[in-house]
Amino acid sequence: MSRVFASALRTARLGKTVRQVLASTPTDELVQVNGWVRSVRLQKRVAFAMVHDGTCTQSLQVVFPDPRMPHRLTNGASVRLTGRLSSSPGPGQAVELLAESLDILGECDPVTYPIQKQTLSSDYLRDHAHLRLRTDSPGAVLRLRGQAMQALHRYFERHDFTYAHTPILTSSDAEGAGETFRVAPLTSPGSTAGAPAHSYEFFAKPAYLTVSSQLHLEAIASAVARTWTLSPCFRAERSQTNRHLAEFWMLEAEWAFVDSVAGLTQVVEDALKEVLRLNTTERRLLWKDADSDKHALLEEAAGDAQWAHMTYDAAIRALQLREASSGVKFQFPPVWGHALQSEHERWLADELVCGPVFVTDYPAALKPFYMRLNDDGKTVACFDLLVPGIGELVGGSLREERLELLEAALERHGMDKEAYRWYLELRKFGGAPHGGFGLGFERLISWIGGIDNVRECIPMPRWAGRMLL
Amino acid sequence: MSRVFASALRTARLGKTVRQVLASTPTDELVQVNGWVRSVRLQKRVAFAMVHDGTCTQSLQVVFPDPRMPHRLTNGASVRLTGRLSSSPGPGQAVELLAESLDILGECDPVTYPIQKQTLSSDYLRDHAHLRLRTDSPGAVLRLRGQAMQALHRYFERHDFTYAHTPILTSSDAEGAGETFRVAPLTSPGSTAGAPAHSYEFFAKPAYLTVSSQLHLEAIASAVARTWTLSPCFRAERSQTNRHLAEFWMLEAEWAFVDSVAGLTQVVEDALKEVLRLNTTERRLLWKDADSDKHALLEEAAGDAQWAHMTYDAAIRALQLREASSGVKFQFPPVWGHALQSEHERWLADELVCGPVFVTDYPAALKPFYMRLNDDGKTVACFDLLVPGIGELVGGSLREERLELLEAALERHGMDKEAYRWYLELRKFGGAPHGGFGLGFERLISWIGGIDNVRECIPMPRWAGRMLL
Numbered sequence A, B: 001m002s003r004v005f006a007s008a009l010r011t012a013r014l015g016k017t018v019r020q021v022l023a024s025t026p027t028d029e030l031v032q033v034n035g036w037v038r039s040v041r042l043q044k045r046v047a048f049a050m051v052h053d054g055t056c057t058q059s060l061q062v063v064f065p066d067p068r069m070p071h072r073l074t075n076g077a078s079v080r081l082t083g084r085l086s087s088s089p090g091p092g093q094a095v096e097l098l099a100e101s102l103d104i105l106g107e108c109d110p111v112t113y114p115i116q117k118q119t120l121s122s123d124y125l126r127d128h129a130h131l132r133l134r135t136d137s138p139g140a141v142l143r144l145r146g147q148a149m150q151a152l153h154r155y156f157e158r159h160d161f162t163y164a165h166t167p168i169l170t171s172s173d174a175e176g177a178g179e180t181f182r183v184a185p186l187t188s189p190g191s192t193a194g195a196p197a198h199s200y201e202f203f204a205k206p207a208y209l210t211v212s213s214q215l216h217l218e219a220i221a222s223a224v225a226r227t228w229t230l231s232p233c234f235r236a237e238r239s240q241t242n243r244h245l246a247e248f249w250m251l252e253a254e255w256a257f258v259d260s261v262a263g264l265t266q267v268v269e270d271a272l273k274e275v276l277r278l279n280t281t282e283r284r285l286l287w288k289d290a291d292s293d294k295h296a297l298l299e300e301a302a303g304d305a306q307w308a309h310m311t312y313d314a315a316i317r318a319l320q321l322r323e324a325s326s327g328v329k330f331q332f333p334p335v336w337g338h339a340l341q342s343e344h345e346r347w348l349a350d351e352l353v354c355g356p357v358f359v360t361d362y363p364a365a366l367k368p369f370y371m372r373l374n375d376d377g378k379t380v381a382c383f384d385l386l387v388p389g390i391g392e393l394v395g396g397s398l399r400e401e402r403l404e405l406l407e408a409a410l411e412r413h414g415m416d417k418e419a420y421r422w423y424l425e426l427r428k429f430g431g432a433p434h435g436g437f438g439l440g441f442e443r444l445i446s447w448i449g450g451i452d453n454v455r456e457c458i459p460m461p462r463w464a465g466r467m468l469l
Helices: A018-022 A122-127 A136-158 A214-224 A261-276 A281-287 A292-301 A312-326 A342-353 A403-412 A418-428 A441-449 B018-022 B122-127 B136-158 B214-224 B261-276 B281-287 B292-301 B312-326 B342-353 B403-412 B418-428 B441-449
Strands: A031-042 A047-052 A060-064 A078-087 A095-106 A181-185 A207-209 A226-234 A247-256 A308-311 A357-360 A382-387 A391-399 A434-440 B031-042 B047-052 B060-064 B078-087 B095-106 B181-185 B207-209 B226-234 B247-256 B308-311 B357-360 B382-387 B391-399 B434-440
Touching: A018 A031, A018 A060, A018 A095, A031 A095, A047 A078, A060 A078, A136 A226, A136 A261, A136 A281, A136 A441, A136 B136, A136 B214, A214 A226, A214 A247, A214 A418, A214 A434, A214 B136, A247 A261, A247 A441, A261 A292, A261 A357, A261 A382, A261 A391, A261 A434, A261 A441, A281 A441, A308 A312, A312 A342, A312 A357, A342 A357, A342 A382, A342 A391, A391 A441, A403 A418, A434 A441, B018 B031, B018 B060, B018 B095, B031 B060, B031 B095, B047 B078, B060 B078, B136 B226, B136 B261, B136 B281, B136 B441, B214 B226, B214 B247, B214 B418, B214 B434, B247 B261, B247 B441, B261 B292, B261 B357, B261 B382, B261 B391, B261 B434, B261 B441, B281 B441, B308 B312, B312 B342, B312 B357, B342 B357, B342 B382, B342 B391, B391 B441, B403 B418, B434 B441
Parallel strands: A060 A095, A308 A357, B060 B095, B308 B357
Antiparallel strands: A031 A047, A031 A078, A047 A060, A078 A095, A181 A207, A181 B181, A226 A247, A247 A434, A357 A382, A382 A391, A391 A434, B031 B047, B031 B078, B047 B060, B078 B095, B181 B207, B226 B247, B247 B434, B357 B382, B382 B391, B391 B434
């Protein structure tokens, strides 16, 4: 390792990233750049290296006037370079760095380095979770998450939604059914470290990991009118699919003074279009080798045309018609009163609508107690947003703000009214019509990035049997 | 309840918030506003109501030309108003609404409503967590959290830090000592719902709630150079102080190619000054009745002057000198090699420096294994940021990037090298000098909002024995 801490190069300010250097105009000043070597090419009178620092999809081309300079350089090594920027004669980059000095900060043995140059499988990279983000697609997905999040921040800030950190530890396991995680301190007072403390309740009552922030957001929306969060959620889901994680991030928004499902879906559509219209090099990289038909559908969804709406009732009829007309049967027959299965959802979005579709007004019996009953007495004012290739991306509803009806729903669902006293009080004291939705953030990334498996959409995924790092 | 869903007023688009209405210029158009009543004043020929919707500190003054119009209106009721905006002749507001119609959406019984007009104690409000955000200060704190978060997003985005969602469930309980929470699914496969599944490991190994995202962020920084997160963290902390929560939010940043503590503290200072310079009505409201000396200190910290730095060594000598010269003894004598106690930290920030101070280069034995050893062989390249009235707000360090030294540190701390193999590989393959910090987000809100207790700095606080909602 040579000259790691050349004191002349020490600076307290943050230096320039590769992204900043690539976006700058060549001047006569010395520039310092840090990064990791992606490739080295030695020629007789000159040498080249591509240096990447993960701040953008591109690498910086470095030109060494003396081909001996980078002779010990290998892929993966971390380097500090000083030189002058110059317009690049080659294709693919506007500027390149003419190197005057090179410090190898950290070497990388090319024989044992698990991240070799050639394309590596998703499975292999997942097994090397600590190194996976050093490769192109996983790095781009990580940055795309940040970009999508910022687009959503912009949307919600513009519309006066207050961001809220809702609790991760809750006393309610209502929605999770058997798939809730239980939390307990590692030790009870007086016990020796390491001995589990099953009988001792740290919070004086059982604590669970949240499966949804909705009820908390309803309390917040009854105070600040509009609120949203992007919060971790947990389900001890044992099925191994490409759409499920045990730990995932959910965007949830809740707002007061909305009184129609159309009012809810408009916000969903506007917010998601802000994300769909992101035109970043990350998205272009991720879609480079992907299905162009799939990409065309996504572009269409980003357009001005309003997304399709259909009631659950109409969806069931369409599914039944499809069976009758084609003779092809679904595995689960579509029957009014039964849940839509994945195969149904996929057919509706992928084949009938060929785009995002809001399915609204499901039977009350299929949905949680808090959804607002429609005037027909049997359906609720709710929606699921189905998108091609994914299925359900968003679910939302108006919430029952009428105290008597909410109490009746709690009873019908066999729930403990006393545990929901605070929730009932939100209605009792200045209750307002309100509603909201929840969106699986990894599924959104999967959709906009053209990534088949949600395990590739979060930096360090957790699922049944799997928790690396 | 009158005319809740007047269909003529239905609109799919989000309506105007009180904040937006207060910021707009009067025109002849009809305006619709929703909100909650804060006060009603009936006069002979006219009536007034203040309507609040939590999107800003202010309420909108509504003028009723007919004093009978709001005769059933009580504090806390939710309303929908239609009328025309007019320049307000009164002080304190630029515009007021001349009401033409009023719908009471949700009534509020003034006798049983727990949120009465008069000032309520923090304890009382905490006991009414679901309603607390409807009052001025808690509502302002919630919005201030969002504002501070956005200021930090702006800072880190500008400097190419990639936002990362780090895991909440981890397999490591290293830093938490006995204060880690353990996680298990509520049911094991085949067991009946409700029966705890202590022996069954959902992830095939024990799972804990994260106490810090640092190690994960180091892996991410070794790929994208700069990263940050604002993530929930958990400690089964049994002490009841005004600085501790069992669930809190921590801002952590980690970046490569930084090689001095000054490089770390510069980023901390720049990022925090961006927050300290927020000049919002929320901050003014929160500081209205607070100690003006305390506020002056905060203003000073927001200025251009660089914050103070001192080594741990110098801090110990200053503390010893103070004892020697004043004759007043600290409860814990300041001795080189011992941790700084709260009383020491407070004296350094509150009395010696009278402002934020970075204390650097603590003895290695006091700090975790991953901190970078200084050339003296006994201290590490780290810092704590102490601020007046709070004590420790931020802690950070360079991380040991030298493989042999890191391995030695793991051994010295009696830690399992195999469990940290992935962490060692970050150094083995293209390791770079790097460092980072962690900042308690509730303590930051406490500092910038002048709020004594961190329980008032998070919407739904959790601590030993306490978990409402």
